[in-house]
Amino acid sequence: MTQVKKSLPSVIFTLFVLFTWQSLAETPAIIDNPGLPGLLAEIATLEEQLALTENELATTESELTTTELELATTQASLVESRAEVLNTEALLNQNVLELEQEKKLYRVPQTGQDQCWSSITLEPTDPHFVAAECSTGQDGDKQAGLAPPSSFRFVDNEDGTITDTFTKLVWLKDAGCLNNLTWEVAVAQGAKLPQVSPLGDWLCNLDDGTKDQGLWRLPNVHELMSLLDFKSVSRSGQSLPQGHPFTAFEGFYWTSTSFALDPTMGVVGIHPCEREGYGHNRNRFNDAYIVSVYTGQLIHAPKAIPGEILTRHGEENGGGNCTSEGFTSGGPDDSPNGMPHPGFIAVRDYIED
Numbered sequence: 001m002t003q004v005k006k007s008l009p010s011v012i013f014t015l016f017v018l019f020t021w022q023s024l025a026e027t028p029a030i031i032d033n034p035g036l037p038g039l040l041a042e043i044a045t046l047e048e049q050l051a052l053t054e055n056e057l058a059t060t061e062s063e064l065t066t067t068e069l070e071l072a073t074t075q076a077s078l079v080e081s082r083a084e085v086l087n088t089e090a091l092l093n094q095n096v097l098e099l100e101q102e103k104k105l106y107r108v109p110q111t112g113q114d115q116c117w118s119s120i121t122l123e124p125t126d127p128h129f130v131a132a133e134c135s136t137g138q139d140g141d142k143q144a145g146l147a148p149p150s151s152f153r154f155v156d157n158e159d160g161t162i163t164d165t166f167t168k169l170v171w172l173k174d175a176g177c178l179n180n181l182t183w184e185v186a187v188a189q190g191a192k193l194p195q196v197s198p199l200g201d202w203l204c205n206l207d208d209g210t211k212d213q214g215l216w217r218l219p220n221v222h223e224l225m226s227l228l229d230f231k232s233v234s235r236s237g238q239s240l241p242q243g244h245p246f247t248a249f250e251g252f253y254w255t256s257t258s259f260a261l262d263p264t265m266g267v268v269g270i271h272p273c274e275r276e277g278y279g280h281n282r283n284r285f286n287d288a289y290i291v292s293v294y295t296g297q298l299i300h301a302p303k304a305i306p307g308e309i310l311t312r313h314g315e316e317n318g319g320g321n322c323t324s325e326g327f328t329s330g331g332p333d334d335s336p337n338g339m340p341h342p343g344f345i346a347v348r349d350y351i352e353d
Contacts, residue, residue, distance in 0.1 A: 109166070110145040112231035112241070113138075139230075148241075156245040160206040167226050168350040170208075172216075176248025177204035178344040183288045183303035186254040190218035190346045210348070218256040219347040221289045221298065228296045239296040252290045252301075252340040259287035259300035290342045301339055 116134035119126050134141045148166040155163040162171045178189065193216035197203040210216070229241040240249060287300040 108145040109226060110143055110147050111139055112148075112229040113140040114143060114231065116140040153241065154245050157208065159208040160202065160204060161208045162245055163350065164227070167223070169219075169223060169226075170348050170350055171227075171246070172204055172206060172346040173245065173247060174204045174206075175246050175253070175343060175345045176250070180305050180341065181254070181344055182305050183254055183342075186342070186344050187218050187256055189344065190216055190256070192216075193346055204346075210351070215351075216346045216348045218254060219345065221255040221257040221291065223347055224253060224255050224291045224345070225296075225298065228291075228293065230296055233295065240293055249293055249345070250343075251294065252292045252297075252342045253345050254342040255289045255291060257289045258303075259289060290340065292340075301342065305341065 116131040116136055116138045117128045117140070118131035118136075119128040153164060153166050155165060156173065157163060157170075160173050162173050163169075164171065172193070178186075181189065192213055193203070194206045194208070194210060194213070195203040227241075227244075228239045230239060233239060240246065286303050288303050289298060289300050291298055
């Protein structure tokens with residue numbers, strides 16, 4: 001009985017709580033008031049969001065730690081890069097100085113020979129052959145100079161021109177369109193290109209868009225010699241590189257370079273054509289250098305053409321006073337086997353786009 005009396009207050013309190021809870025639960029909802037269930041739901045949602053935020057914060061802290069490590073690594077790399085930049089700048093400055101020195105040098109191209117040639121004797125009847133040993137200081141041994149491209153040196157521009165990628169010179173492709181020109185006419189003709197022919201088309205098939213005359217010229221002796229390859233004379237007899245795209249390139253060609261005597265040397269001796277320091281008329285001042293694309297031979301010849309040479313040396317006056325060594329009736333050998341008939345080829349500088 002005593003025990004029942006002691007638990008009665010607890011029973012009454014329990015009944016009161018249950019009654020109150022039920023009353024609250026059954027209380028009609030108030031507008032904009034979610035009630036206790038709504039508040040409990042919002043608390044649960046906030047707790048979930050808090051848990052997600054804590055997870056995101058943990059992830060962010062981990063990423064921040066990783067970023068700090070990467071930043072430290074980047075800073076170390078930056079210090080190293082700065083040191084490399086300083087070294088590179090030092091090397092660049094050195095290269096600039098070397099380049100300035102290099103500009104003062106004339107870079108001679110290689111000839112193309114990569115073998116050494118020898119013979120048993122020096123007799124002309126003893127043919128030479130490729131030597132087994134190539135350490136004699138010959139051209140094929142040293143191969144001095146700048147090496148031209150091994151392939152794709154010449155580019156056919158399909159407009160009557162050919163670009164030499166080694167020298168950056170642009171050449172007239174048709175090397176046989178004009179013949180039997182005197183030196184003066186050849187020099188003038190080079191400066192007239194491009195030019196319309198009497199037939200109304202472009203002379204020498206030159207249609208490269210350079211409409212202004214004066215860009216083209218007759219090549220000087222070094223420019224023309226730069227085309228030659230002295231590796232070996234081909235079966236066709238040409239010293240031009242194998243596979244070149246030029247057409248009708250054969251024989252001797254005019255250069256714009258005169259055979260220039262000292263202008264202070266006067267006429268001496270009995271013959272008015274003899275110059276001081278030269279024993280005969282052959283070394284006269286009205287010559288120009290010509291180059292053979294067959295053999296690579298470089299000589300100088302009268303600035304006239306065969307057929308006109310004799311009249312320029314007194315032939316019309318019965319020989320005049322210029323008869324001397326190597327001449328016939330006062331002029332050079334005008335026979336078919338005598339003076340060469342130089343051809344015409346033109347060149348211009350490369351134009352950047």
